[in-house]
Amino acid sequence: MTTDPLVEVEGLEKHYPITEGVLKREVGRVRAVDGIDFDVRPGETVGIVGESGCGKSTAATSLLRLEEPTDGSVLFDGDDITEYSKGELKAFRRRAQMIFQDPSSSFDPRMSIGESVAEPLKIHGMTDRERRRRIAQDLLERVGLSARDADRYPHEFSGGQKQRVALARALVVNPDFIVADEPVSALDVSIQAEILGLIEDIQEEFGLSILLISHDMGVVRQVCDRVNVMYLGEIVESGPTEEVFDDPKHPYTKALMGSIPQPDPRKRGEGVELTGDVPNPSNPPSGCRFHTRCPSVIAPDDVTLDQKVWRNLLHFRSRTDRGGLDPRSLAESHLSLDDLPPEDEDLSRETVDRAVRTEFDLPTPLSDTDAERALTEAIDALVDDGTGSASETLREAFPTVCAKQSPELVDEDGRRVACHLHDAAVEATPQEDIAFGSADD
């Protein structure tokens, strides 16, 4: 039996304008959330996972309308909350609560814990002080604290206890939906499991729907029924948590999984190293946004390099694409100063060649003669005309679908994945050379 979702997010976007000058002219946009779709069914815990800066928190605050979304719709119990009036929004705020990473900052130090927990009841119109206090005490007990704690103050509680209080406060208005943004990442590892266990118990007891946001695949695995993997404002993979963990399809998901300890010895070594930072969302890479860091970028049909060399070549290409690859700094960081000419003299072509191949771990020569010719031309272009010209040469020589075309989020048996490796249109590419190479290939 399928149940209608409680929350349905469609095409949600949140762009922050980048402005300049006193007139605040818009010169660009930070595409923090760039068109995401997912749903949360009653009684379900759904995760959003991704590295810092991928847009997870912005997705949460926009879907609750704590910030106005730029575009898209959020259906809550069938109603579009982006169309809600102020009054409707207030009623919605009672049904949808949020808890944050740092419980310390969410309590007024001058208010007793009991007053803090009961505060939302006051805001929503419960005037009977004694009744508010009794409800707060009951909730404190249900989150594993004692009724007597109602008279204590925030500084008397540990981080884990404060997160329990934050949960009690979220529950006090009897919500249907809780968004928990990194609820355990500020806590000691030993306390994390306790709080996650509590979230699970409470979810069952109160029949809640939960959206859990985390950068930690281990946390997601412990509590989520389904998971959405987010990269640079987009969802790149989603599905039931166990299936995603047993058989991750997107190279980014595999890379995130590489960061959690793997008890199954057969699966050790499958992890792919995630190098570099999340690119700037105001200027996301073309095509697949992950291609600049992807270990499995699809090579053109006629390139016969092993995956690691191909990836290093792409790394060189993306550095030239971004500009600012300075041959002299490269040479200074890799070659002995005795081998370099004085500052006012140009570097020889051979010196730049050596520096580039050392920086990007590229053999001399590459095993594929056409690729070697293209690399040589790109290094010539770098020496003669700078990074822009080298970037153009490499782009023409190594056209990859991953840089050219944005992959659709395709449904595969209840799983969704946005990757050209899973795209029927690029199936013709010989996959054995290119698929899922690890960083150690």
Ligand SMILES: Nc1ncnc2c1ncn2[C@@H]1O[C@H](COP(=O)(O)OP(=O)(O)OP(=O)(O)O)[C@@H](O)[C@H]1O
């Ligand atoms: N008010 C804002 N103005 C401009 N850019 C913003 C604003 N808020 C967030 N961003 C940018 O949007 C992107 C996504 O940020 P967001 O905080 O949603 O990511 P995240 O995945 O939750 O990461 P973290 O866990 O570090 O908070 C980042 O590049 C961030 O710098």
